Amino acid sequence: MKIGLFSDPHYSSQELTCGNRRNNLSLGKMRKALEHFRAEGCDRVICLGDLTDTEDTKAKEEANMAEIAALFKEFAMPITVVMGNHDAYVFTAEEFYALLGGCEPVDVHEDGKHLLFLDTNYTAAGVRYTPHGFHWDDVGLPDPDALRRQLAALEGDVYLFMHQNIDPAIPAADHRLANADRVCAILEQSGKVRAVYQGHYHWGNRSRQGGIDYITLPAMAVYDDTCRIIEV
Template sequence: MQCAHEQRWMISRRVFLRSAAGATLASLSCSPGNLSIRSQGSIRFGIVADCHYADADAVGTRFYRESLDKLAECVARMNAEGADFLIELGDLKDQDRRPVESRTLRYLQDVEAVLRTFQGPMYHVLGNHDMDSISKQQFLSHIENTGIDIARSYYSFDAKDLHCVVLDANYKAEGSDYDHGNFDWTDANIPAHELDWLRRDLAMSRGPVVVFIHQLLDGIGSVYVKNASEVRKVLQSSGRVFAVFQGHHHEGSYNHIHDIHYYTLKAMVEGHGPDSNSYAIVEAQPDHNVTITGYRKASSLELSGTRLSQIEPSPSCA
């Protein structure tokens, strides 16, 4: 039998949901494309990025205070669809214009409380804003990564036959941690000790692998990890990584490099009102088809090899 990483992975598309404002759980049960019906043995996980929650007035297109309600909708959808796990891709919280550590920690506690209403395993990726006025240790001590040591900012876990790797690029060029806003957000790096760990972890994996990270790995520029090309080489050489899920770039994006799909989820914080929400469900089938379903403004894509097609959203369910 052919190994999982030797099979062609295909990401097929489910419809894009635009549910009515103030959607209830009853309306959430009306899933696009009968998403609740899954193939035996498939795995389904939820992703959300860039909540940036703070009890603060909007600045530009960022509506910080609205992220609690948006996230509650996301979690309700994940529960209704029976997601096997939920992972947030960084920048879970934000801060006041004049940062106060105690208030920042309260914002983190409030948004984490919403996430914890998810009825399954839950995981976090660290984003730069998660250390804007607190330390990594403070952030990690106020959140829960199911089954993961509280001190770990990068780690891996298995979900059915899928191996999941969470990376932390919140290190300055010389290798020190982001801490209390002591960083330039464009200086994101995966340090040597984390790369060594990544090589070992991938070498021990026996099945297909997905990677989760906040800053982007698929290019060069301010929103990308500085040593992204080095990280990509590690992923490519393993022969098992088929997809990377990212946040940070609020507009979202897609790329395909050396048989690995790079999907950047649009930010939840951007835009006023429920229709500006953004989250997605990814489902991997036993036959090696994978479905990404984007909700509200998140993109639903059809990927086959190096081809990408973006399908027009279907009407909302009645």
């Protein structure tokens, strides 16, 4: 499977937020990434979250999603979007995927390979994020034992895709899940997880721990040419 990845477009009408996010350029960057993925014959595309960002009105926020949905529709490729904290700050999951017209994460099982998508838009106490109702660094995976059981039931190589970070080498501890160490131990003990792909930490990172590659994509909103193609 050939997969095109990109992360953290933070697309909105704003020229600059947080000092380095050029939000309004991301629609063009996504188009360029999708053209690249199509030209390279990717089977599917995965966005690792923070697809969109906050505006001063709900109407503008919905209009941004309509522009993204129209762009995605132009490309006849299966596109999956894992929600990031910025997406969850603006929309519920139901609103988000309805506005996109699809792109919900559905685990993929093909040729003995498994692509699993983890939604970590929960507080450390396990409460689901609600729009405007949480702080981004209060984050955890509720019920990690469910993941342990899911991994135990699979045979073959597993690849994980998520927005927030578990990579033990991420230099900013506030970007990691409160129970990241436990989640990493579960992945390692399964002996099946080959790589974890994440966004959220905008500078990007790469490490290898316990036989697992942790790859964090740099943010599309901040840098140019951040997309990448993987083969699993």
